[in-house]
Amino acid sequence: MLRELRRQVREQARSEHASPLGPAPQLADPAVGPSLLLAAQALQAPDPLPLRLALERAQAASPFLATSLQRLDAWQQAAATSEAAAVLVRAQVGSGKTAVLAHRVLWLHQVIGVPLEQMAVVTFTNHAAGQLVERVKGLLTTPVGPAAFRWFGTLHGLGRSLLAHTLDPSVLGWRPGFGVLDQHARVELWQRLIKDHHLQIKYANRLADRLRKLAAGQGAQSGNMAKDDHLVRLAELYRLEKLRLNTMDFDDLIEFAADLLARGQQTLPLEALLVDELQDCEPREVELLWALRQPQTRFFAVGDPNQSIYAWRGSNPKLFELMHRAWQCQVYDLPNNYRSTPEILSAARGVLGRGAGEGQLAATRATGAPVGIRQFHDGHLEGLALAERFKALNRQGVAWPQIAVLARTRKQLEVLRAVLQAQQVPCADAAQASWEERPAALWLLRQLAQLGSPDAEVLRAALTDAQRGWLVGRAAGRAALTKALATEPGPWQALQRLVRPAKGKLAGDPRDVAVAERWLGLLQALPETGATDGAGLESALPPLWLRPTHRDYQRDLRHVQSAYGQLATACLTTGAWHTAAAAVLGEGPRDPAGTTASGVRLLTLHAAKGLEFQHVILSGCNQGMVPLASAYADPLQLAEERRLLFVGLTRARDQVEVTWHTRPALPQAQAQPSDWLLGIPAADCHWGDAAVAWAQSAAEAAPPADATALDLPWHEGQPVKHAKYGAGTVLRCDSAEVQVDFGRLGTKAFSLLLCPLQAA
DNA sequence: TGAATACCTATTTTT
DNA sequence: TAGGTATTCA
Numbered sequence: 001m002l003r004e005l006r007r008q009v010r011e012q013a014r015s016e017h018a019s020p021l022g023p024a025p026q027l028a029d030p031a032v033g034p035s036l037l038l039a040a041q042a043l044q045a046p047d048p049l050p051l052r053l054a055l056e057r058a059q060a061a062s063p064f065l066a067t068s069l070q071r072l073d074a075w076q077q078a079a080a081t082s083e084a085a086a087v088l089v090r091a092q093v094g095s096g097k098t099a100v101l102a103h104r105v106l107w108l109h110q111v112i113g114v115p116l117e118q119m120a121v122v123t124f125t126n127h128a129a130g131q132l133v134e135r136v137k138g139l140l141t142t143p144v145g146p147a148a149f150r151w152f153g154t155l156h157g158l159g160r161s162l163l164a165h166t167l168d169p170s171v172l173g174w175r176p177g178f179g180v181l182d183q184h185a186r187v188e189l190w191q192r193l194i195k196d197h198h199l200q201i202k203y204a205n206r207l208a209d210r211l212r213k214l215a216a217g218q219g220a221q222s223g224n225m226a227k228d229d230h231l232v233r234l235a236e237l238y239r240l241e242k243l244r245l246n247t248m249d250f251d252d253l254i255e256f257a258a259d260l261l262a263r264g265q266q267t268l269p270l271e272a273l274l275v276d277e278l279q280d281c282e283p284r285e286v287e288l289l290w291a292l293r294q295p296q297t298r299f300f301a302v303g304d305p306n307q308s309i310y311a312w313r314g315s316n317p318k319l320f321e322l323m324h325r326a327w328q329c330q331v332y333d334l335p336n337n338y339r340s341t342p343e344i345l346s347a348a349r350g351v352l353g354r355g356a357g358e359g360q361l362a363a364t365r366a367t368g369a370p371v372g373i374r375q376f377h378d379g380h381l382e383g384l385a386l387a388e389r390f391k392a393l394n395r396q397g398v399a400w401p402q403i404a405v406l407a408r409t410r411k412q413l414e415v416l417r418a419v420l421q422a423q424q425v426p427c428a429d430a431a432q433a434s435w436e437e438r439p440a441a442l443w444l445l446r447q448l449a450q451l452g453s454p455d456a457e458v459l460r461a462a463l464t465d466a467q468r469g470w471l472v473g474r475a476a477g478r479a480a481l482t483k484a485l486a487t488e489p490g491p492w493q494a495l496q497r498l499v500r501p502a503k504g505k506l507a508g509d510p511r512d513v514a515v516a517e518r519w520l521g522l523l524q525a526l527p528e529t530g531a532t533d534g535a536g537l538e539s540a541l542p543p544l545w546l547r548p549t550h551r552d553y554q555r556d557l558r559h560v561q562s563a564y565g566q567l568a569t570a571c572l573t574t575g576a577w578h579t580a581a582a583a584v585l586g587e588g589p590r591d592p593a594g595t596t597a598s599g600v601r602l603l604t605l606h607a608a609k610g611l612e613f614q615h616v617i618l619s620g621c622n623q624g625m626v627p628l629a630s631a632y633a634d635p636l637q638l639a640e641e642r643r644l645l646f647v648g649l650t651r652a653r654d655q656v657e658v659t660w661h662t663r664p665a666l667p668q669a670q671a672q673p674s675d676w677l678l679g680i681p682a683a684d685c686h687w688g689d690a691a692v693a694w695a696q697s698a699a700e701a702a703p704p705a706d707a708t709a710l711d712l713p714w715h716e717g718q719p720v721k722h723a724k725y726g727a728g729t730v731l732r733c734d735s736a737e738v739q740v741d742f743g744r745l746g747t748k749a750f751s752l753l754l755c756p757l758q759a760a
Numbered sequence: 761t762g763a764a765t766a767c768c769t770a771t772t773t774t775t
Numbered sequence: 776t777a778g779g780t781a782t783t784c785a
Contacts, residue, residue, distance in 0.1 A: 182775080226782065767779105
């Protein structure tokens with residue numbers, strides 16, 4: 001029976017992952033909601049008698065715990081003190097699930113007598129695990145050492161810990177003391193293998209995705225490939241190389257641990273298994289949970305199917321139901337939201353539509369302000385308005401970190417971040433900021449760091465790099481470059497020959513050649529100007545090495561300029577280019593002025609999960625962004641987009657404002673607000689002056705005069721000066737960008753935010 | 761070798 | 776809709 005259900009879960013998870021089109025077999029319409037079965041059981045209010053008995057037991061074991069339990073509501077108490085061996089807690093948003101989880105740990109430990117060392121408590125992030133441990137420590141009357149929490153952490157952490165200390169990975173060929181490859185090291189290893197073994201890999205930019213699909217048995221074909229490439233060989237080489245280096249990647253930690261446990265060679269002394277955010281577990285993580293649980297292991301999982309937003313990564317929105325059936329779990333509900341105002345919760349329910357089915361989300365707070373819905377011309381103008389709003393809030397005593405701006409994509413946030421910073425609003429660092437997320441800047445810094453000791457191979461790689469080294473390559477033809485590199489004594493000579501061919505005629509687009517020449521000059525100058533001070537640096541580097549027509553040009557430009565600034569600072573202390581670049585690479589990206597750890601938070605809807613703020617702006621909720629236009633192809637995806645908006649709205653304690661743009665910057669977005677905003681009950685929201693604007697939206701193609709006259713700093717025909725290009729004339733200016741004609745030097749575009757122009 | 765054509769994908773991310 | 780990649784054609 002169990003085996004059969006387990007197979008079902010696995011198959012289902014896989015099939016949903018494999019083909020997001022079409023619902024999995026045997027399942028009801030996902031939009032109907034998580035599980036009517038679960039809902040029916042959970043509707044009954046907790047019986048007071050067992051609660052009283054439970055509190056008495058707690059009192060006998062630990063008066064401190066009993067006091068703390070009494071501060072919970074009846075639903076929370078019932079879940080935390082359940083006598084059932086397997087418990088599922090369906091926690092509505094903001095209903096105190098972390099408190100319940102912490103109290104459950106204490107209940108099991110102090111009342112049932114389970115040693116902390118024999119509990120595995122699994123969270124989704126290390127941050128969440130840390131918070132939980134702190135909470136548990138706060139409920140303990142006697143201090144315990146860190147060893148007690150050896151199995152508190154993420155599933156990856158647990159897998160690693162088990163493989164290192166409890167299980168025997170030598171069965172699989174790995175030795176004790178194995179290392180772990182992070183995402184970046186993994187990519188570098190692939191690249192090295194491809195190079196060393198002369199592998200032909202197509203769609204190399206989608207390599208991770210292709211390898212994952214291959215591992216899932218979905219074949220090696222991709223895109224419009226007619227013939228196989230060396231992907232299968234790469235996968236095998238990668239496996240062998242990991243063995244040789246005695247390292248595992250993140251996926252291996254989960255998979256190997258589950259595999260070894262399933263073989264049953266070692267049995268864990270695991271008395272209790274507690275899981276947070278169950279709805280987000282991926283198939284291989286579910287496998288590990290299954291392998292972890294022994295017959296005697298008490299199981300306790302908390303989650304909210306309404307907040308399942310990772311199905312695209314493989315998590316199964318039906319996991320609650322499947323677990324419930326497989327392990328005959330007792331189900332508890334936490335219906336009371338202690339976070340948000342009734343208006344916010346009503347709006348959140350509204351956007352969930354039919355998916356909210358059970359209607360058990362109950363508000364406990366006093367009435368607040370309605371949800372505001374406002375439109376702006378675009379992200380830039382919204383940013384300016386938000387800056388004033390945030391400053392006013394801050395003057396009224398709202399701390400910066402109590403304000404958050406949420407958007408569907410990171411690209412939307414970048415615009416807002418730039419404007420807010422330009423307006424001196426402190427913004428918190430982007431979560432997980434790393435150079436890996438800034439490929440253009442990373443590439444530049446790497447080249448500079450390497451140039452201290454020019455190495456022909458490094459330079460060759462730089463110049464022929466498919467994504468970033470395109471300039472020189474295109475100016476002369478990449479094949480010609482490769483040939484030149486092979487025939488000339490060194491890369492410098494090869495470059496020179498290409499940029500200035502013997503006949504004296506420049507090859508390729510003159511603009512490309514001009515930039516290539518600048519590059520050449522820069523590269524040649526670098527070793528000599530190693531001691532350049534920071535002051536001259538920014539003007540010494542060409543800002544145009546990126547392709548202006550590239551989709552990510554503005555983003556890359558910002559990143560590169562930010563990296564220049566950091567490099568300039570580093571040069572002041574370390575002196576030489578290459579050491580400064582290496583230092584900057586090591587310290588990670590620091591955004592320019594205005595960025596602090598305690599500023600306004602700008603987050604994607606996904607990244608905002610699990611957080612809460614006093615004031616929340618949901619920015620750019622245009623039709624086509626929320627939901628993303630592509631989600632319409634698949635009802636499962638569409639349901640997930642609804643949950644995503646639900647998550648966004650419910651981050652707010654006091655106030656939410658939803659905004660949309662009459663001139664959205666991204667092509668997928670339409671010039672109208674998301675349809676789903678209409679699901680918000682009229683009593684709970686306030687549509688700015690949108691009614692008017694909406695009616696006008698058809699006439700938007702030619703924006704009204706007052707929209708174009710919005711305090712733009714430059715106007716058509718205005719003479720301007722630029723430090724490098726000299727005198728020019730403004731061709732065009734919108735709220736984002738100004739285009740200037742510099743005559744012989746051609747036309748340049750500048751972002752208004754970083755605009756180095758002066759009026760002539 | 762280079763140009764033209766065909767096809768696919770776009771977004772979200774922890775460890 | 777556009778931009779990137781593979782493939783085909785000249």
